[in-house]
Amino acid sequence: MSPIGAGMKQLHDLRLKLREISDQLERGPRQIAARKQHIDKKKEELEAHRAKLKQLKVSADQKNLQLKSSEGRIYELNGKLNIAANNREYEALRSQIAADTMAKSVLEDEILEALEKVDASQIESKKFELEVAKVEAELQQLIATVQEKEAGLKAQAAALQTQVAEAEQVVPPDLLPQYRRLVQAYGAAALAPVVNKSCSECFVSVTAQVYVELRAGKVRFCTCGRLMYVADDE
Ligand SMILES: [Zn+2]
Incomplete structure (x- = not known):
């Protein structure tokens, strides 16, 4: 091989090594950016779950308030029943109480269903929270690994750049x-x-x-x- 051929080969090999190191240096931040994007998406999903949970809780609370007022009304009607002036009034109150009690029973079923939904949503939100925490911990680990490698890679790149400059004399x-x-x-x-x-x-x-x-x-x-x-x- 001619000296120029040998020199060119050396220059080419050094440039290939430098490219490999530069690729590695770029890979880390790219991986971190991709992971961050993934986490942002997960966080958005978590927020959606939390909003849904909040809405379910509000709905269950509203039904509970309705139940309290219904119970109060039935209590009041029972009070009136005890002092009913005549049979007609008594019967009217009784059928009103029966209707209200039926409505109350339906409401109680609805509350039970609403609370079950709250429970399920809470479990799901918790699961998402754990998932977000896990991917965030993984990201921190990745950042640490990338930073740890970066200094060494930068030193290698700098050394190779000096060698390339020398080899370019060919x-x-x-x-x-x-x-x-x-x-x-x-x-x-x-x-x-x-x-x-x-x-x-x-x-x-x-x-x-x-x-x-x-x-x-x-x-x-x-x-x-x-x-x-x-x-x-x-
Ligand atoms: Zn060619």
Whole structure:
């Protein structure tokens, strides 16, 4: 392998490593953002459950108040019954009490049903609360793990950047602007080894002439724009 080929390979390998480290650095915050979005959704669901529970409690309370007033009314009617002036009044009061007692019994059933709904809703809300607490704890764990890794990854990236800058000395100075533009556009894929006499990025065969030049240590760009090099086992 020509010294330029070897230098290009080293530069390419370093850029690939740097890309891997940069990807890892970006992955953490992306995971955290996705998890936060998931938690926000769960919290919205929890709020909806709480609102439903509150509404069920209000409804049960209202029915309880109705029951109290119904009981009061029946008590009053019974009082009147004891002092009824005549048989007609007595019978009228009795049938009124019977009707009110029937209504009261229906109301009691409704209250029982409402309280069962409150209980079920309470259980469901509690379940959601626990779920939110669990995913929030998992998020904190994830943030800690990401932060723990971040410092090491940043140090690795900085070291690689220095190595890349040194390895870039292999690029002839007059080709540096073109090389920079390529890196801007393709990152680590700005460089492409020739494999089976083809560019490894676009798979187009290089001409015999270009191949000979590459082996002789000349710098050549592929028609796809990449900076090509010939590795030792090619
Ligand atoms: Zn190519």
